[in-house]
Amino acid sequence: MKRFLSNQTPALLICRAALSFSWIYQGAVPKILFCSSGETELLGHIIPVYAWACIAVTWMGVAEIAFGVLLLVARRGWVFWLNVLTLSGLLLFVALFEPGMFTLPFNPLTLNTALIALSIIAVMELKKLNSGV
Numbered sequence: 001m002k003r004f005l006s007n008q009t010p011a012l013l014i015c016r017a018a019l020s021f022s023w024i025y026q027g028a029v030p031k032i033l034f035c036s037s038g039e040t041e042l043l044g045h046i047i048p049v050y051a052w053a054c055i056a057v058t059w060m061g062v063a064e065i066a067f068g069v070l071l072l073v074a075r076r077g078w079v080f081w082l083n084v085l086t087l088s089g090l091l092l093f094v095a096l097f098e099p100g101m102f103t104l105p106f107n108p109l110t111l112n113t114a115l116i117a118l119s120i121i122a123v124m125e126l127k128k129l130n131s132g133v
Contacts, residue, residue, distance in 0.1 A: 012125035015118045019083065020072040022115055031057050034055025045097040075124045080119040087112040087119075 008016075030036035040053045043060075047053040067086075070079055094101050094108045102109050 007129065009125050009128065012129070015125065016072050019080075019115060019118055019122070022069060022111075023064050023068030027061040027068065031061030031064065042094070042098055059097035074125075077123040078128070082121045083119045084116050087116050094116040101121055 018082065028040055035054055038094055039057045039060075041052065043053045043056055049091055067083075071083060072079070091108060091112050101107055
């Protein structure tokens with residue numbers, strides 16, 4: 001673990017920590033611990049049976065936690081590009097089904113844009129490490 005941390009730039013470590021924390025928190029708190037009604041309603045656009053939507057939200061939480069851990073330890077840039085693609089897809093989903101969410105404070109647009117920026121910075125930092133710059 002010490003070797004892994006020693007060859008990371010401070011910027012990359014900050015990106016990893018922030019991205020991982022965000023995914024793990026979003027998976028654990030609003031999805032698994034509290035099964036947020038907002039999460040269930042949003043998913044209800046594609047899963048009309050409420051009980052199934054609740055189950056899906058829980059499994060999404062588990063997947064988000066796993067993805068957060070992956071972002072913490074990933075050695076390749078594709079994981080961060082997958083994050084960019086996923087967050088962009090989530091933004092599109094919200095824009096199509098719940099556009100009113102974009103008017104709320106700390107809404108998906110502001111959060112996802114910041115996380116996408118951190119992912120791009122992480123890719124740039126990984127490129128520096130891999131090229132020996």
